[in-house]
Amino acid sequence: MAKPTLTFVCQSCGAAFSKWSGRCDGCGEWNTIAEEKPLSEGPAKQALGGRGRAVTLTDLAANEAPPPRTAAGLDELDRVLGGGLVPASAVLVGGDPGIGKSTLLLQAAAAFARSGLKVIYVSGEEASAQVRLRAQRLGLADAPVQLAAETNLRDILTTLDNERPDLAIVDSIQTMWADNVGSAPGSVSQVRAAAHELTSFAKKRGSAVIMVGHVTKDGQIAGPRVVEHMVDTVLYFEGERGHQFRILRSVKNRFGPADEIGVFEMTGGGLAQVTNPSALFLSERGQPAPGSVVFSGIEGTRPVLVELQALVAPSPHSQPRRSVVGWDGSRLAMILAVLESRCGIPFAGLDVYLNVAGGMKISEPAADLAVAAALLSAREDSALPPETVVFGEISLSGALRPVGQAENRLKEAQKLGFSTAIMPKGGKAAKGAGMKLSQMSDLTSFVGDVFGA
Numbered sequence: 001m002a003k004p005t006l007t008f009v010c011q012s013c014g015a016a017f018s019k020w021s022g023r024c025d026g027c028g029e030w031n032t033i034a035e036e037k038p039l040s041e042g043p044a045k046q047a048l049g050g051r052g053r054a055v056t057l058t059d060l061a062a063n064e065a066p067p068p069r070t071a072a073g074l075d076e077l078d079r080v081l082g083g084g085l086v087p088a089s090a091v092l093v094g095g096d097p098g099i100g101k102s103t104l105l106l107q108a109a110a111a112f113a114r115s116g117l118k119v120i121y122v123s124g125e126e127a128s129a130q131v132r133l134r135a136q137r138l139g140l141a142d143a144p145v146q147l148a149a150e151t152n153l154r155d156i157l158t159t160l161d162n163e164r165p166d167l168a169i170v171d172s173i174q175t176m177w178a179d180n181v182g183s184a185p186g187s188v189s190q191v192r193a194a195a196h197e198l199t200s201f202a203k204k205r206g207s208a209v210i211m212v213g214h215v216t217k218d219g220q221i222a223g224p225r226v227v228e229h230m231v232d233t234v235l236y237f238e239g240e241r242g243h244q245f246r247i248l249r250s251v252k253n254r255f256g257p258a259d260e261i262g263v264f265e266m267t268g269g270g271l272a273q274v275t276n277p278s279a280l281f282l283s284e285r286g287q288p289a290p291g292s293v294v295f296s297g298i299e300g301t302r303p304v305l306v307e308l309q310a311l312v313a314p315s316p317h318s319q320p321r322r323s324v325v326g327w328d329g330s331r332l333a334m335i336l337a338v339l340e341s342r343c344g345i346p347f348a349g350l351d352v353y354l355n356v357a358g359g360m361k362i363s364e365p366a367a368d369l370a371v372a373a374a375l376l377s378a379r380e381d382s383a384l385p386p387e388t389v390v391f392g393e394i395s396l397s398g399a400l401r402p403v404g405q406a407e408n409r410l411k412e413a414q415k416l417g418f419s420t421a422i423m424p425k426g427g428k429a430a431k432g433a434g435m436k437l438s439q440m441s442d443l444t445s446f447v448g449d450v451f452g453a
């Protein structure tokens with residue numbers, strides 16, 4: 001029997017199926033499956049592969065020094081890249097439409113050009129004149145960046161082959177169109193083909209390539225997730241529309257640490273670097289209020305203080321609401337369950353809202369104790385003592401587990417004028433750095449000490 005052809009492709013995760021269905025079995029998203037034409041026939045395959053050459057690792061090490069990185073001189077960007085741009089690397093910058101990706105990359109293009117790289121900025125979304133206008137607005141009109149407005153992948157590759165830039169920026173991968181692929185631009189096959197061609201170009205020619213990818217929740221166009229595994233580095237540009245803060249986060253980096261963040265602020269004149277994010281995230285904090293707790297977190301290699309806000313109110317619904325912004329909802333459910341079963345503090349019949357201020361997203365389990373403190377503080381309507389930071393992981397038994405980099409967390413807190421830290425006992429003895437440490441071994445003693453319950 002002939003194998004069924006897989007022509008229905010999930011536009012979110014790229015899984016292929018032989019027939020249409022409303023929900024993708026691969027990623028669980030709804031209405032993301034669309035029909036796509038397979039790749040057109042290429043040249044007949046050779047029975048035997050072409051020449052391949054293997055070298056021993058030691059040969060490589062002796063003959064080839066690691067290629068030097070180029071720093072853009074924008075510290076927030078350089079740090080996220082792992083210290084600068086690596087030649088021949090492929091980088092994907094993903095983010096919601098309108099978040100500021102084009103602005104960031106135009107500024108990056110200018111910065112790299114001023115550091116001596118030959119940079120081409122290819123825009124598939126805007127005409128060169130529009131890009132130039134934007135550059136003028138950003139005060140970058142005199143930067144030695146070459147612009148091209150093009151969507152045909154073949155033309156782009158020819159241009160890049162002729163120009164041989166050190167860095168090519170392609171904005172965006174969803175507007176690229178490969179003429180040997182039957183489906184529409186933005187579909188999974190097109191996005192994959194474009195990413196593959198551009199990545200191969202980077203590897204073959206030694207140019208670094210930065211691709212922009214829009215993230216879409218409704219699955220209208222293929223998301224960057226389908227190209228994540230092809231590239232060396234994946235950065236996400238995040239932020240809330242209502243806030244001016246933008247966070248560039250590395251989620252994958254073959255040449256540096258993942259989970260590093262760079263913080264920017266969107267201003268009338270483009271993105272400005274934020275060198276002290278803790279001060280920025282805490283700047284909107286007023287007097288100590290019930291439900292508000294400052295968490296001393298670590299993002300990548302850097303300590304960042306953020307404010308957690310909780311609200312607990314009697315619920316009019318039979319199924320109380322649990323709403324989280326900036327943290328993991330299932331982790332919240334776990335903390336509520338531990339508070340209930342280990343400390344005897346019920347949240348049944350109460351709506352619970354938790355928000356990380358400033359549009360920041362936290363993924364560290366070290367925030368557990370700060371979340372529990374915010375929930376309790378809101379529930380008991382009692383503010384934590386002022387100038388207090390909280391951090392620590394909570395286990396299902398209600399024990400508090402020490403977390404990494406306690407010393408850095410304390411130092412950052414002290415720098416910003418905090419005097420007390422509530423944290424787990426044990427672990428590598430953390431020096432107080434002049435802070436008063438209130439160390440506890442389990443959640444019950446925390447509840448007793450802090451809230452007298």
Ligand code: TYD
Pocket residue numbers: 095096097098099100101102103104134137138266267268269270271
């Ligand atoms: P843009 O970089 O076009 O977003 P993306 O490429 O991710 O779709 O940024 C769009 C938003 O940024 C737009 O709403 C206007 C705002 N913006 C500023 O606030 N200041 C500026 O200097 C620029 C260029 C844009």
Ligand code: MG
Pocket residue numbers: 101102103125171
């Ligand atoms: Mg754009």
